[in-house]
Structures are given as structure tokens and as C-alpha cells.
Amino acid sequence: MKLLKVTLLFILFAPLFVQAQAVDKSILSDIKKAQQALKSAQDKVAAERAAIAKKLSVLQRQVLTQREKTAVVRRAQDENTLGLTQLQQRIDGWRAQHNFQQNLINRFIRQQDLPVPEKTGSLGSILRHSETLLAQLSPTFNPQAVITESGVIEQADVLALGPVMLFVNGEQAGLLESGNNGLKISLSLEGASRQSLLDLAKTGRGSISFDPSNSKAIAMARQHESAIEHISKGGLWAIPILFFALFALVIAIAKSWQLFRLPKIQLLPGSKLAEWISQKDLNQDNSLDGMQASLMQIARQEPNIAHRDDLLFNQLQLSKYRLERWLGAIAVVASISPLLGLLGTVSGMIETFKMMTLFGSGDPEVVSGGIAQALITTELGLVVAIPALILNALLSRRAKNYYQQLESFALQISQLSESNIKPLHSSEHEKPVRAAGAC
Template sequence: MPRFLFQISSMLLLVALCNFSIAQQSQTIETQLLERLTKSKNELQALEREITNKSNTYADRLRKKEATIQELRNQAAAQQRLADEQLVSLEKLKERVEQWSAQSHYQQHILTEYSIATQMNVADGSKYRILDLAAERINAALNPAWQESDVLSSDGHIYAVPSLTLGPVSIGLETETQSAGLIIKETGQPSRMISVFNSASNKEFFALHQTGTGLYTFDPTLGNALQLHHHNEKLTDHLRKGGLWAIPILIFGALSLMIALLKTAQILRLPKVKRNLAEEIQALVNKDADHSAIDQVSSQAGPDQRELVSIARSVPVSQQRDDLLVAFLMEHKHKLEKYMGVVATSAAIAPLLGLLGTVSGMISTFKMMTIFGSGDAATVSGGISEALVTTELGLIVAIPSLVVSALLTRQIKSYCHKLENFAIKLSKISFT
């Protein structure tokens, strides 16, 4: 027993010594870890301070660079504004110089014209003749008087006619034909007279020339109405502007018009459908009337109803009779609707052809603009005219064709519907 206790005590002592040794080792390791952590923390703080210092240094340098760049930008903007102001001033000076030059050229032109007109000779002391001529022209404009003017006749001869000028409008009188007209003056060409007044105005002009009293017909448009009148084009010229695509549109339009007229005449010649004919025939059959009475009643209706009655009388009530009636109705409907698809097709295809012409014209326009530029309107007007004219023709053909197709189709359906109702009623009547 004492030996057992001694062993236990020894074991406990060994365990205590081991725990003590482990505790000492743990304490040593903990101390070393704390020292390493402290050292690392100090190094980290030192590194952060170093990074902060360097960041501040770089930030200061960056701010200085940005300030320098901003200053350079301001200087560049100031230089650019100065250059722009100088350029604008130069442009304004050029514009003024051009205006002064144009005024000078205009004045020189007027002076040259007056000098040539009066054949002035400065050596003779007539250097003020220009001003005298200007005063004479002003007095002549304020106090108009009849004078002789040379005009170009239609046969190519130049002859003198009495003329009266009021502002920009000049009136000439042709004594041989007792007619008056406007005198058109064009640069580089002889003056010509155009007769645009009626007989009453001609009499007033001749009275004004002979007695000094009369009514003066004045053009408030100052010649624009006359130019518009001369620019009015004929229908053929207008259609010719449509180009190649106007031809199929016109063909479809003519075809649609011809068929519409024929179908209208056919529908107008259709006999009226007698509504109570089936009831009258049924009443006669119920009374056992003879065939002559039925024929007399049927003769009052149109040929289509008489044909239906003939089919019903020739075949007893059966599926065969119904088939024959339906076949007759279908054949008659087919005759009425024949060629109506051409009108509907014209109404559908005409706008598409117009659109095709529009696209073709615009392609031609852009091609001309690419070659000649967009400065000259006459160069690109041909393509635009083709584009607009084809669109116009397509709509002109399509709209009436669509309306006519709808009206004729409605009339045909109404007539066929009445015949179908009559055939249905007739199919139930037994004539045997």
C-alpha cells in the first residue's frame, strides 16, 4: 500500500513538473509573439507615416502641375479670343470694302451710261450734263408723256409705236390693229410688245393717247402675273415632265377608265328584279293555274328571272334543280364581275408606279447634285419635276379607280343578292 501511494505521488509530481514546464514555455512564446506584434505594429506605423508624407508631396506637386496647366489654358484661350477678334474685325472690314466697291461700281456704271447717252464732252464745258439728264429723267417720271419707242414685231421687224411709261410699266399702241400691249424690255434684246388687254382697255388707251383722258389699266404685280401667264405649261408638257414612268400610269388609267365605262353601261342595262315574283308564282301553283298564267306573270320580269323560272319548271324539286340554279347564278355573277379586277388592280398599282417614279426622279436629282452641285436650281429641277409629276399621276389614277371599283362592285353584289333570294324562294316551289 505505501508503495502504491509512492507511485501515485511520483506520477503526480511528474505531471506537475510537466505542466510547469509547459506553462513556462507558453509564457515565453506569448512574450515573443507580443514583442513581434509590437515590432510589426511600429514598423507599420512608420511605413504609413512614410506613405502619407510621400502622398502629400505628390499631391502638392500634382496641384502645382494642375495650376500650371490651368494657367496655360487660360493663356491659350486669351490668345484664341484675340485671334478670333482680329479675324472678325478683318471680315467686317472686308465686308465694308466690298460694299463700298459695289457702290462705287454702281455709281461709275450710272455715270458711264449717262455720259454715253448724252455724248458729253468735258472739253466743251458740259461736265454737269449728267445732273441735268438725271433731273430730266426725274421730271419725265413725275410727268409721264407719250413718246415713240422701237419694238420688235412678231414677224421680226422693228417699228416705232407710241408708248407711255408709268413707273416700271410701259404701254404701247399699235395703230394698224388698234390694239395695246405691254412693252417688255430685256437686257441685251430689243423691246417687244405683248397684247394682254381686252377691247375695252384698248379703247381706253387710245382715248388716253388722243384726248389725254382715259382709264389706265395698271398691273399691281409689276409684270409677275405676265411671267406666270407665259410660264403656264400645256397638259402634254406637264405629262412629259413625268418621264418614262408616266407612260404605264397613263396606260393603266386609260384601261381602268374604259373598263369602268363599259361595266357602268352593262350595270345600267340590267333589268330590275321583281321582288314578289316568287310569291305570285307560288299563288298560281297553289290555285292549279295553267302554264300560260305562269308564263304571263314571268314575262313581266327580266330575262334573268325568266331563265331561273324556266330552270325551276323544267326540273322537279331536287338537288339537281338547286345545282342548276346555283350554276346559273354563279355564271351570271362571273359575267358581271368580269374585268372588274383590272380596275381594282389599276387602283392598287398606280400609286406604286408613282412612288417608283418618285424614287427614280430623286435618284436623278441627287446624281445631278453630285455632278453639278446644288447651286443651279435648273440642273436639278428635272428630277424633282419627274418625282412630283409621277406621284400626282399615280394618285389621280388610283383615287377614281378605287371609288369606281367600290361603287360598281357594290351594285353587282346587290343585284346578285336579289337574284339569289329569288332563286332560293323559287327552289321550294313544286310545279308538278
């Protein structure tokens, strides 16, 4: 019965299913047609847009061209339609510019003390004056008195080229500098430079040596001095500074030799140390040396613990004195050297002020030269003090580290009690006693 009902329902609804499928197919076909139509419309719009863009760019260029032509035509019309007032303003501007240029020419003529020419010949007068100036640029030697390097005043032919001055005196030639006492020879030329200057004086042609620094480079070259010359300028107070420097150097070399030759401290475990202390033969172990061997010898020879610790402390103090001996002298040198330098500077400044009182302060060389010499002692003091401080710090650190290792070794010995050492001694004494009893 149920099968019959299902069959009837299927027969009734089958046409509806077929009709729905046909509707779906028709809708899909319509959608595809619509998509194709849309695509073709989009392609057509894109093609039309490109054509319109080209036409628009052509029209824009034509508009710009027309605007330029219009601007040219308007300017031409403005020129044609200018009034009399505007033309008069232009003429007045040209006249003002002409008057300004003429005033500049007249001012130049007055500055150069030229004869006042006619209005039409101003430019020609300037040109003639320029030719005169060019003619004056040819070398002209004038006889003048110059001071030689030995201080003798002699006559020489002098050529002045602005601030640079050269001289020729017989077969000598060179550069001059202007001082308070007159012209002085700053540099005598040699070789090809001298011969070129001599040819220039004889024939009017030749190359010359030019000093763009105006003799300042020569003065700087003369300032170079050796170390001995530099120290000698410090005066009397440089001597004690050098003495203390030599004193500190000798002590530093001696202490370095002492500290860096010290044997290395050996730190032993407690049992090993007790065994070494209990040994009767002191020559059984040769690995310990120096200050550590002295501490070991005290521990072996003194059975009383309290007395042994006192001896160890005294030996440590003696070792500390030997390690730090003369290190304080280096520290004293580092402290006193800057003070000696300052004392030399003060003395030099006093002498400088005396010179200023006698000769005045108009000459800067007197003041600057005295101050420079006064500061040399301060420089020497600092040069001595800085290395002395460094050496004192290094050597003191070395001595302190070695003493701390000795102190640790002595503390390790002092921590050993009689109970740690006596069993070893008693075990050594029991063997012969037992042997005697057996006999």
C-alpha cells in the same frame, strides 16, 4: 222683465255711444288737417331745395373760374420768380436739340458725298442736292446689250427706274428682266404702250407701262399650260398611267351598260311561284327575263329537289361571275396607278440629283423645276386612282345588290318542296284519266 232691463241698459249706455262717435269724428278731422299740413311742408321743402341747388351750381362754376385764374396767376408768378439755374437748364436743352439736328444734317451730307459747306450754308447745300436728285429723275436712256426673245444679243437703249427696266430698240419697246446672263427681254409692248415708250425716248415726255411685280407677273403668266403640255412633262412614266386610265374607263363604261340594263328582279309569293313553276308551257309568262328566267327554267325542268338546288347554286355562281367580271381590273388600276406615279417621281428625283451633281445647287430653278416635273406623275397617278376607286365601289355595289336579289329568289325556289308543286301537276293529269275512264 227682460225687455225692461234691456231698455234701462240702452238708456244708460246711449250717451257713451254718442260721445265715442264724436271723438272719432274729431280724430279724423285732425288727421286730415295734419296730412294737409304735411303736404304743404313737403312742397315748401322741394321749392327751397331747387333754389338751393341752383345757387350751389352757380357757386361751383364761380369756384372753377377762380381756380383757373389762380393757376394762371401762379404760373405767371413762377415765370417771374424763376432762378438763374432754371433759365440755364432751358438754354442747355435748346442747345442740345440744335446740336442733334446739326448732326443729322452732317450725317446726310456724308452719306450723299456732298462737299462740306459752311455752318451757315448746310441747309442750302441740302436743298441744292435735292434739286440735283430731282433733275436726275428725268428719263435717261443708256445703250446696253440685251438678249432678245430669240436668244440674240443686240444693242438697245435701256431706261432703269429702280428695279424696273425698259428698252427701246428701233420700233420695238418693252420690259427687261435681269438674269444670270444679263438683261433679257421679258415682254414686248404693243399698241399704245409701245408708242408711249417710244415717245418718251424721243421727246422725254410720255407715259410708260409699270410692272410693280418686277416681271414676276409675267413669269406666272408663262407658267399657264394646256393639259397635254402638263402631262407631257411627266415623261415616260405618264404613258402607262394614261394607258391604265383608258383601260379602266372602257371597262367602267361597258360594265355600267351591262349592269344598268339588267331586268328588274320580281319577288313573288310562295303560292304564285309554285303555280308558275308547275306550268308546262314556258311561254305562258313573259314577265321574267335574264338571269331570273334561267333560275325559273331550272325549277320547271328539274323535278328532283336535291338536283334542282345544285343546279340553282351553279346558276347563281355563273350569274355572280357574269356580274363581277372585269370589276377587279378597275380595282387593280386604282391600286397600281399611284405606284406608277411614285415610280415616275423617284425617277424624276434621280434625274434632278444628277443635274445638281453636274451644275450644282446654286441655281434654284434647276432644283425646283426638276422636282415639279417629277411630281407630275404622282399627280397623274392620283387623278386616275381616285375615280377608279369610286367607279369600282359603285359598280361593285350595283352587282352585289343584284346578286342578293337573285340569291333571294333562288332561296325562295329552294324552299318549295315537292308537296307544294306536285298537287298542281297531279291535278292537271287527273282530268284526262277520268275522261278516259268515262269513255
